[in-house]
Structures are given as C-alpha cells and as structure tokens.
Amino acid sequence: MTTTTIAGQAVDRNDEGFFEHPEQWTEDVAVEIAKEEGIDELTPEHWQVIHFMRKEYVEKGTGPTVRVLGKTSGVSVKELYQLFPKGPAKVAAKIAGIPKPRGCI
Amino acid sequence: MAKRIVILGGGTGGTLTANRLSKHYGDDVEVTVVDRDDDHVYQPGLLFVPFGLADPDDIVRPRQRQLKKGVAFHRAGIDHVDIDGDEVHLVDGTVLPYDLLVVATGARLLPDETEGLTGPGWGEKVFTFYDLAGATALHDALERFEGGRVVVNVVDLPIKCPVAPLEFSFLADWYFHDRGLRDRVELTYVTPLDGAFTKPTASRTLGGMLDEKGVELVTEFNTGEVDGEGGRLVSYDEREVPFDLAVVIPLHGGAEYVDRSPGLGDELGFVPTDQHTLQSKVRPNIFAIGDATNVPASKAGSVTHFEGEVLLRNIIRFLDGEELDASYDGHANCFIETGFHKAMLIDFNYDTEPVGGHFPAGVGMPLLQDSRLNHLGKLMFQWVYWHVLLPGRDIPGIRPDMPTSGKELASH
Ligand SMILES: Cc1cc2nc3c(=O)[nH]c(=O)nc-3n(C[C@H](O)[C@H](O)[C@H](O)COP(=O)(O)OP(=O)(O)OC[C@H]3O[C@@H](n4cnc5c(N)ncnc54)[C@H](O)[C@@H]3O)c2cc1C
Numbered sequence: 001m002t003t004t005t006i007a008g009q010a011v012d013r014n015d016e017g018f019f020e021h022p023e024q025w026t027e028d029v030a031v032e033i034a035k036e037e038g039i040d041e042l043t044p045e046h047w048q049v050i051h052f053m054r055k056e057y058v059e060k061g062t063g064p065t066v067r068v069l070g071k072t073s074g075v076s077v078k079e080l081y082q083l084f085p086k087g088p089a090k091v092a093a094k095i096a097g098i099p100k101p102r103g104c105i
Numbered sequence: 106m107a108k109r110i111v112i113l114g115g116g117t118g119g120t121l122t123a124n125r126l127s128k129h130y131g132d133d134v135e136v137t138v139v140d141r142d143d144d145h146v147y148q149p150g151l152l153f154v155p156f157g158l159a160d161p162d163d164i165v166r167p168r169q170r171q172l173k174k175g176v177a178f179h180r181a182g183i184d185h186v187d188i189d190g191d192e193v194h195l196v197d198g199t200v201l202p203y204d205l206l207v208v209a210t211g212a213r214l215l216p217d218e219t220e221g222l223t224g225p226g227w228g229e230k231v232f233t234f235y236d237l238a239g240a241t242a243l244h245d246a247l248e249r250f251e252g253g254r255v256v257v258n259v260v261d262l263p264i265k266c267p268v269a270p271l272e273f274s275f276l277a278d279w280y281f282h283d284r285g286l287r288d289r290v291e292l293t294y295v296t297p298l299d300g301a302f303t304k305p306t307a308s309r310t311l312g313g314m315l316d317e318k319g320v321e322l323v324t325e326f327n328t329g330e331v332d333g334e335g336g337r338l339v340s341y342d343e344r345e346v347p348f349d350l351a352v353v354i355p356l357h358g359g360a361e362y363v364d365r366s367p368g369l370g371d372e373l374g375f376v377p378t379d380q381h382t383l384q385s386k387v388r389p390n391i392f393a394i395g396d397a398t399n400v401p402a403s404k405a406g407s408v409t410h411f412e413g414e415v416l417l418r419n420i421i422r423f424l425d426g427e428e429l430d431a432s433y434d435g436h437a438n439c440f441i442e443t444g445f446h447k448a449m450l451i452d453f454n455y456d457t458e459p460v461g462g463h464f465p466a467g468v469g470m471p472l473l474q475d476s477r478l479n480h481l482g483k484l485m486f487q488w489v490y491w492h493v494l495l496p497g498r499d500i501p502g503i504r505p506d507m508p509t510s511g512k513e514l515a516s517h
Contacts, residue, residue: 066327067261067356071372078329081341087325102401 006032011097018093018100022057025097033095037086046083046095049073053096063093063101108134108424111193111203113183114360115140115168117148117494118395118409119209125417125497127173134424136175137201139193141182143168146237147490149406149483152269152442154240155352156280157248161241164487171495183210186366188388205390205420208369208376210360212265212396212404218356219260219331226333231351234273235265246350247280252289253349258338259296260328260356262303265396265404268451270294270354271301271311272442278318279444292320295338295346297327304458307451310473314443328353357404359397375399380455381431383416390423392416400435401455407438410494411505417497436507438464440483441475448479454507462512465503469511 001020003012007028012020017036019025030050034042042050052073056064066089070077080088089101110126112119115138123138130136150164169178182196186206193201214235216222222231232243257274264270274294281287294301294315300308301315301322315322329341331353338346359374368387370376377386378398385391394416395409402408415433422429435455442448450470451459463469470479493500 065261068372077341081327081329085342087327087342 016100019097022098029097030095037091037094045075049075049083049092050096053092053098057098063098065089065101108204109202110134110136110205111201112136112138112207112209113193114209114211115178116145116209116211117406120171120495121410121413121497122207122209122394122416123176124173125413127175128497129417129421132175137177137179138172139179139181139183139195140168143180145171147487150487151234151237151240152272155234155243155247156276157244161237183362185362186369188366188368188391205424208391208393208397209395210397212357213360214355215358216355219328221333222331222353222355224333230349231331231333231353233353233355235354243352250350252286254291254347255350256293256295256338256346256348257352258328259354261297263404264354264357267303267403268439268441273352274315274320275318275444276442278320293323293346294320295323295326297325299324304453307459307473371399381433382419382429383412383433384419384429392420402435403437405437405439411436413497414505432506434506436505440479440486442483443475446480447475447477448483449473449475450479450482452507457507460513464511465508466511
C-alpha cells in the first residue's frame, strides 16, 4: 500500500492503484487520477460512469464488470472503451476511487 | 395439505434437489419439476465430443428417468414467475402455485450478444462446444481441418466450468498430435483475464502448461466482434487475432424467463442468492441452486452437488420455521483434462484458492499436478454423475465443505 497526497487529500492505494478507502475520494482527486491514467479531461460521460460506479459500489459492495456497466450505466460497452481505452472496469474503478471490481470465477 | 415445492429446471441441480426432497419427505410434500425438454445432457461430456472421444448419444438421457418415483415432471417452457402471487406461469398455460420455489434453470448461452458471432461463418469456421449441436458440428469441422490457426476464445465471464476452454486447448494439442498435424496448427488461447485462469496459483500452473504445449496465450482481450468472413477476433480496444477456425465460448446469462419475471433476477438474469444459505434475496420462499444463482462460486456440477446438501437442509428448516444453516463455503472440485490420458485436479472454495497437495486427504489424488489417476477420476465422474450426484446421494468420504488436510496451505 502507498499513501500519496492528491489534490490536497491523503489517498491510500494498493500496488495496482486501487483505493483502500473509498471515502478518501473527492471529485478533485478523480481529475488527478484520470490524468495519471492518460485521460486529460473528464467529460460529462466520464462523470456519468464514475458516479454510477460509486453508487453500485455503495449498494453492492463491488464495482460492476464492463458487461454490467454496458447494460446498466446508460453508456454502451463500445463507448465505454472510447471513454476509458485501457479497460473501462479497471480504469473507471481507479478514477472512481473504489476497490478492484471482483471478477467472476 | 401437503406443501407444494416447485423446482424450475430438471438439469443437475433440479434433479438432485427433487430426489433429495423425495427421499427425505416421501409423500409429505408435493414436488414438481418443470423443464422444457426431456434431454438431460451430461454437460462435462461436451468437452470430449469435438475430438470423437465421446458419442453425442452416450451423454444424453431422458430427464424423467433420473427422477424418483414420487416426483412429478411437467414438460413445458416457463413463461414467468409471479413472485408476489407465489405462482409459476408456464408457456402451455398451466399455472403452478407454490409454497416454496427452487430456481435451477442454469445458465443460457448468449451468442447473439457478441457482434458478428452468429453472422457469416457461424457453423462453418466459428463454433462453440458449449451445447450439443455445437459440439457435434465442431467435431465434423475438426475432422476436416488440415492445418492453420485455431483460436479458443472466452468472450467474458461468468461461464460454466471456467476450466473447460483450457481443457479444450490441451485436448486440441493432443488431437492434432495424434493426427500428425500438430506442426501445421497454430493454437491460441484468447481470454479477457490477465492470466490463464482466475486464481493466481492455478493460473501460473495452467499458464505454464499452455506454454509447454505450445499454445499461445493472449490476455486481457475483450472480444467486441467476431468477424467470421475475415477470420479475425477484434477486441474493444481494437486488437486483432486472426483465425482459420474459432472456438468461442459465448456470453452467459440466466434463463430468459427470469428477465420476464419482475424482481426475480439481476442485470444478467441470475438470481441474487445468499452465498451461504442458498436462499434467494428476492423472497424468503424462493431458493436457488447451481448455475442460476449469482453466488461467487464456479458454475460447475460439483458446486451444484455440494450446494445440494445445504439446500435440502435449508428447505427443511424453512418449512419448519427454523433458522437457516449458513454453511455452504463455495466448495468446488474440478478435474482438468490435460490430454495424453492425464488430468489435473483442483479443489477450492470462496476463501481458499486451488493449491497443491492431495485430495481428499494426505493420501489421494494429486492436486494441481497432472496424473493418470486424475484422468481416470474424470472419466469416472460420468458414472458418478448419473448414479450418485443425480439420485442425490453423498459421495463417500467427500463432504460438502472443502477439506484442508492434504492441502499445501500457507500458514496464516
Ligand atoms: C462444456 C462443459 C463442460 C463442463 N464440465 C464440467 C466438469 O467437468 N465438471 C463440473 O463439475 N461441471 C462441468 N460443467 C458444468 C455443469 O454441467 C453445470 O454447472 C451444471 O450442469 C449446472 O447445473 P444446473 O442445474 O444449474 O443447470 P443445468 O443442468 O444446465 O439445468 C438447467 C435446466 O433448466 C432448463 N430450463 C432453462 N430455461 C428453461 C425454461 N425457460 N423453461 C423450462 N426449462 C428451462 C434447461 O432445459 C435445463 O435442463 C460443464 C459445462 C459445460 C457446458
């Protein structure tokens, strides 16, 4: 685990870059983490996905997979990849400040 | 009046639950099983059909004959469940009221949800072996195949028996060796995961095995399109894998009637289910078993079998008004066919990943290592399936919760 100060906020993240404590997240933090991930500007569509991820996490205890995001967030899987080219579920989870979405087995 | 228990689905989970209930209650409850057809397929056998190692006829039996005498079988499609009215509506117009419902309708293949998958080339050079028709057609295609690029692609999880596509790759290596074609065939395994398998230790072992057998591994590939005509898989991030023959494991979802039953399922049509008691989270008098649930366990026959014992106990407790037993631990046990008459065995649960050692105890079948003994175990499983699992018996010496003796577990 590493602690860094981002946008004036102490943030604990694991080795893969996922939040240990989702409550440390702020919108300003999200903007900075997006830059780390190569996304210079968060558009309204990005924010729609980010807020949806956080809501799902609060309700279900885990972030959604890309497929569930595509079905429920109002943004199609294709568009999700345009928004987060390096992998919507993982990258959006990092920016949304939630743990790595639990995969399936 | 006798309590009415309706079981939706007469596959692995529905059949073993009906038989366990009938054995326990005799005529004291009314058990009805609903399924739309009378062909019970031994699905693990589908893996062998493409290679001519199993005959399609040998892995199918009539459903009704697997059910004990007192169990009623109703053959019809399910239209929807009215979870507030405690009724199941069937396609033939019948309405079945229930006191307790068990959802055991498994998982459904959704090839249409992937662009191009069922388009040009489907059934010619694009196949799946996940159903009987597909496995049989693939057998013909393999017989005709004289060399080129073969890709095995898992579109996304969850899928039934997540090791089966790996086993398919191992068996394909063996098959092409046997036919003297191996040096003319390029085998590639294409997965959305970041390794060969979900669990780290097993993923390393299985990845090493792909490497040994000369199967190329492409990871983190999220298939957006299968272009049958052009012979290529295209990922959402615009990478391509070319093929002459593609074996694709399509997306899975729950049964379609779940989507027509308000409140019963999640986004993918699986029933939200308590992972320890198997009671659904949608209504207390609805339980679920096997592939139809959303519990974070493998969608496997072994899981269904282990769930069966806990499910029976909890149905009894529920009907008696007692507290449920939260003891299902996610136990799964899978043989992994590795070719050349060998197989590997993995045994794990919600909390413990597959590790090395022996099963079920210090002396037994080697874990996470291929051996001839395990291959015999895999072949035996078919007999065990029809004669032990489905009748609802316990396998001697094997309990539903995962054994830890014999396992190489790191101490905490
Ligand atoms: C290729 C392959 C290999 C496998 N290998 C293994 C293995 O080696 N080991 C292992 O443990 N497991 C293996 N499995 C998985 C195993 O077969 C399943 O996990 C198991 O059969 C699940 O049982 P179930 O009762 O949940 O579903 P199923 O047995 O699939 O039963 C579901 C039933 O519901 C019925 N149904 C669905 N919808 C409706 C409807 N609308 N109306 C009426 N009826 C309906 C279906 O007809 C079906 O009979 C494999 C699966 C596949 C595909």
